Amino acid sequence: MAKLVECIPNFSEGRDESVINGLVEVAKSVNGVTLLDHSSDSSHNRSVFTLVGDVDGIQEVAFKLVKYASEHIDMTKQTGEHPRMGATDVVPFVPIKDITTEECVEISKKVAQRINEELDIPIFLYEESASAPDRVNLARVRKGQFEGMPEKLLQEEWAPDFGDRKIHQTAGVTAVGARMPLVAFNVNLDTSDITIANKIAKIVRGSGGGFKYCKGIGVMLEDRNIAQVSMNMVNFEGTPLYRAFETIRFEAKRYGVSIIGSEVIGLTPAKALIDTAEYYLQIEDFDYGKQVLENHLLN
Amino acid sequence: MAKLVECIPNFSEGRDESVINGLVEVAKSVNGVTLLDHSSDSSHNRSVFTLVGDVDGIQEVAFKLVKYASEHIDMTKQTGEHPRMGATDVVPFVPIKDITTEECVEISKKVAQRINEELDIPIFLYEESASAPDRVNLARVRKGQFEGMPEKLLQEEWAPDFGDRKIHQTAGVTAVGARMPLVAFNVNLDTSDITIANKIAKIVRGSGGGFKYCKGIGVMLEDRNIAQVSMNMVNFEGTPLYRAFETIRFEAKRYGVSIIGSEVIGLTPAKALIDTAEYYLQIEDFDYGKQVLENHLLN
CATH class of the missing domain: 3.30.990.10 (Formiminotransferase, N-terminal subdomain)
Structure with a gap:
């Protein structure tokens, strides 16, 4: 290969x-x-x-x-x-x-x-x-x-x-x-209060004491009138997407706020999302290189 | 392409x-x-x-x-x-x-x-x-x-x-x-009672009135002394993996039983797992063909 x-x-x-x-x-x-x-x-x-x-x-x-x-x-x-x-x-x-x-x-x-x-x-x-x-x-x-x-x-x-x-x-x-591949990953909240998104962004990002390989800021989506935690996942193996996502979920709860959706902007390596599926489906011993069919086709 | x-x-x-x-x-x-x-x-x-x-x-x-x-x-x-x-x-x-x-x-x-x-x-x-x-x-x-x-x-x-x-x-x-690609997907339960796995398999599989593109049976994993719902997902777009998984979860609850893990046997198309990640992360408007980097490399 x-x-x-x-x-x-x-x-x-x-x-x-x-x-x-x-x-x-x-x-x-x-x-x-x-x-x-x-x-x-x-x-x-x-x-x-x-x-x-x-x-x-x-x-x-x-x-x-x-x-x-x-x-x-x-x-x-x-x-x-x-x-x-x-x-x-x-x-x-x-x-x-x-x-x-x-x-x-x-x-x-x-x-x-x-x-x-x-x-x-x-x-x-x-x-x-x-x-x-x-x-x-x-x-x-x-x-x-x-x-x-x-x-x-x-x-x-x-x-x-x-x-x-x-x-x-x-x-x-x-x-x-x-550098590692970067995934632009944004999580939308059911609130129009940007300060909540800002607080949560500070919690999940490495510079705020959160996850080392996550950068994040609060952003207002004016057209939808909702606040968003906008992140760059700069190493999805060091900080998987699901970990940032679930952390945002439980931190938002404190404000009675829920996640209503998310966005992946632009390109993502397949593995960033397959690692996430492995977590939620609790898959034991998955071998990404060998078990994903497409990996045998790239050369 | x-x-x-x-x-x-x-x-x-x-x-x-x-x-x-x-x-x-x-x-x-x-x-x-x-x-x-x-x-x-x-x-x-x-x-x-x-x-x-x-x-x-x-x-x-x-x-x-x-x-x-x-x-x-x-x-x-x-x-x-x-x-x-x-x-x-x-x-x-x-x-x-x-x-x-x-x-x-x-x-x-x-x-x-x-x-x-x-x-x-x-x-x-x-x-x-x-x-x-x-x-x-x-x-x-x-x-x-x-x-x-x-x-x-x-x-x-x-x-x-x-x-x-x-x-x-x-x-x-x-x-x-x-035929569509097939994913061999098994879900492990924290019970040694094979009859529970059998009942749940019957519920999720198409022939039992469950999901059209899912085949399933109960299997005993003798070495671990646990029962398993062993499935063939014969069309993962018609019946996504997460849907069978979440159904097994809530059906198992009736017996006080939980999911303790799952297995994907052999090869799976990347999309079967990426669709699953999309569900759990609630990703809006994901374009599998365009946004997954590896899809641009296959030819």
């Missing part, structure tokens, strides 16, 4: 269709790589691509995309709502099949090195690939954004992991790293 | 390794087809092969396997515990991906016709491919077994769907048809 890696590069261009189409063309140009999805947001002025491929193909396509972006996106003129520090802002690699997070860390470092050597863009390694604890979190790495980067790189603790202490004049700085 | 069909032929040989190895070789000889699994039982004197392939490949491999079995298995000398009527006893085709049950019915009829024309084996179409209601159920079609078939074929209502009213002298008769 072939190893499969996902890559979800974020580019700081969500308006110029010729550049976006150029990126799509590059994304489709490498053997062994499939472009699963791409979406662009013009107010954010940002495009997110989702690619899956074998170990060699995914490295090649990631580099080629970063190269194309560096040649076609000028950060000195770029504006948009979304925080960003480079033409290619961030390049995460995610283990999908028959591959470990450690192997994805190695992949991320190889690609980071090549980007720096051939394109002269300084790189911060982040998430699982981070060289220091304060580089794990992307928001912290990116703080100051493109405009603040020249000065930030000169600070004692912010030397790039690859490259010198000066930005690429038009392409800025890029973050590269490995 | 390519259409994918599963085929699970059952052969009346589970002892002679040279014949079994010959079948394995044939199973691996067709392009576009993967042999997922094969298992042989010597007391049953039967082998079950699990193959997946594209529309052309699966038809070709099914025919070739039936041909090989007809040349190497002599039903006049075959004995074993499992009921059987032919060297190849039954050939079910199952829709896996981007293909309807109706298309699998067409596939089954083409293969049935070819087997009859080239090998002179009479064929009964069964399950979704059946030409009459009393041919849907395999046990009913096979009643009388190999030894009773010469006489059965002469009965008014038992003319084969393909071929004359006489068996192949050594290969007997074969059933061919399309």
Whole structure:
């Protein structure tokens, strides 16, 4: 069985269709790589691509995309709502099949090195690939954004992991790293009181003392007049979906509030939901790799 | 995306390794087809092969396997515990991906016709491919077994769907048809009273007035001294796993009995468990085809 890696590069261009189409063309140009999805947001002025491929193909396509972006996106003129520090802002690699997070860390470092050597863009390694604890979190790495980067790189603790202490004049700085697949999972409550969703979000998320691999905030769904606990499950094996769900259920009870539904936004690995089915059906000794038919068909 | 069909032929040989190895070789000889699994039982004197392939490949491999079995298995000398009527006893085709049950019915009829024309084996179409209601159920079609078939074929209502009213002298008769994927799903109770498992099995199974696509019996797990409701979910979209599970839960309550676990035996399509996760997490508007990452990787 072939190893499969996902890559979800974020580019700081969500308006110029010729550049976006150029990126799509590059994304489709490498053997062994499939472009699963791409979406662009013009107010954010940002495009997110989702690619899956074998170990060699995914490295090649990631580099080629970063190269194309560096040649076609000028950060000195770029504006948009979304925080960003480079033409290619961030390049995460995610283990999908028959591959470990450690192997994805190695992949991320190889690609980071090549980007720096051939394109002269300084790189911060982040998430699982981070060289220091304060580089794990992307928001912290990116703080100051493109405009603040020249000065930030000169600070004692912010030397790039690859490259010198000066930005690429038009392409800025890029973050590269490995992370687990992320599931965007929102739970809807039968209340219009956003403060309840906020309190519960704080309880379930790692930063509030809750589950380590869960991030969450309260959100108001204005059109339905209900409050929602909106979560990113950043490691569904470390914090399974059902655990966050059942915790929200019993915490909501204190306020006489019930769960009325949930949403999974975008893509999810099958295993995130199958682990959940295993829990509720109390399945003994289920072997995901062997017993799920489709796992024998991927190669 | 390519259409994918599963085929699970059952052969009346589970002892002679040279014949079994010959079948394995044939199973691996067709392009576009993967042999997922094969298992042989010597007391049953039967082998079950699990193959997946594209529309052309699966038809070709099914025919070739039936041909090989007809040349190497002599039903006049075959004995074993499992009921059987032919060297190849039954050939079910199952829709896996981007293909309807109706298309699998067409596939089954083409293969049935070819087997009859080239090998002179009479064929009964069964399950979704059946030409009459009393041919849907395999046990009913096979009643009388190999030894009773010469006489059965002469009965008014038992003319084969393909071929004359006489068996192949050594290969007997074969059933061919399309059916939905089957999930073997067992639910364990915290009681050693088999009569409770029997009563509940009767309630959940279609033949007892329960769920149409569920078959079930009570079974004693002697080593654990617990009773089990052992089910075949023959259409997990018509009768989802969670529905049988929750029904067993509330029926068991009447006896003060609880569910202590469950088992999925062998292979299951991912969707059978993901549908279950959707139910328990109350996910709104989940699109299985689009939102499950792996579905974009199968081709």
